[in-house]
Amino acid sequence: MTNASVLGIFAKQPQPGRVKTRLCPPLTLDQAAELYRCCLKETVHLATRGDWSTVLFFQGQRRFFKDTFADVPLAEQIGADLGERLAQAFASRFAGGAQQVVIIGSDSPDLPVSLIRQAFAGLTHHDAVLAPADDGGYVLVGLRRPVPGLFERIPWSTGEVLAATRKRMVELQLSCLELSGWYDVDDVVSLRQLVRRSPQSVTARLAAQLLGDPHR
DSSP states (O other): OOTTEEEEEEEEOOOTTTSOGGGTTTSOHHHHHHHHHHHHHHHHHHHTTSSSEEEEEEESOHHHHHHHOTTSOEEEOOSSSHHHHHHHHHHHHHHTTOSEEEEEOSSOTTOOHHHHHHHHHHTTTOSEEEEEBTTSSEEEEEESSOOTTTTTTOOTTSTTHHHHHHHHHHHTTOOEEEOOOBOOOOSHHHHHHHHHHOTTSHHHHHHHHHHSOTTO
16 A cells, blocks of 8 residues: 555544543543543554555644654544534545545544554445444545545434445445444443453553443
8 A cells, every 4th residue: 555545543632521521420521531541542553554555534722642652643523513524524534635535533542453454455346335333323434536425414423424424325326335443432331341452551441440440
């Protein structure tokens, strides 16, 4: 792969009360923000290990992201909802010369790097790739060309995101490769699953410490 392959990471500034609020309780708002900061750092560390260029699409103060991730190019998320922000992110990378663009979130700190590699490989022969999440969304989406309208009419923040996206791809006559699924950390149940699934993860170790009893 070359710089024609771009991996984008969607991220928010880890401010108390604005990230991971579904973890409260049992976590406090400060603890939830601390956990998200750790999750974001681990995601960026894993995602910059491949032979692709990485861009961090951020919400919040540019200064925080520039200070925290000095070696990672930044681009501000633009749009009124997630669909508009995704569409703009893809469009900006293709306009800049990318031939393959894959975007992940910052809620899957143990996302296998191999899954990202499979996504880029899949875009050689398919218009799009998806990696489902266990909550009805997806942890990864990739395209090999701009697709206007792909992210419209999607019920974001519901369990119908994946199904609606599949439907849109059929309507737009896109060939899509669906990869193995993975897991977002959105609530206490999924956080405890992370602790059990990937105890070596930095985020999982912090979660176990904050939860006190990770097996509850």
